[in-house]
Amino acid sequence: MKTVLSRISMTYVAYVFLLLGFAALGIFVYALAVGSSLAAIIGASLVVFFAASAIGFRAGARHVARTDESGNPIDGANIWVEPVRRAQIDRYLRSYRATPIDVDERAREEAPAELPMAA
16 A cells, blocks of 8 residues: 555645635635635634645655756756656767767768779
8 A cells, every 4th residue: 555655746735725725715605705614624624725735836846856866956846747867868968968079070971982983
């Protein structure tokens, strides 16, 4: 059971708490409008849901910061994306950000063999 729960992203759990908080907000407003005695209990659950959502989003952001291998600062990063792996960074750098040395080596590899000179 613990392995199943550990695979669930904290960000998604926080999102569910946020949705529950908005549902509780609607029910709370209705309970206040009709003068229900349950309004205080619903209001307390509203606070709990929003607090759990905020805590969950912060925990998700910490997890992304801890597992990010790019070495770049991630202030304000998107907490919904998977962290960048070192292999992905290396592949990107080889493909799109080649150094001048890499370009020279690639040009030598792709150059046609020398043709004999015509007399």
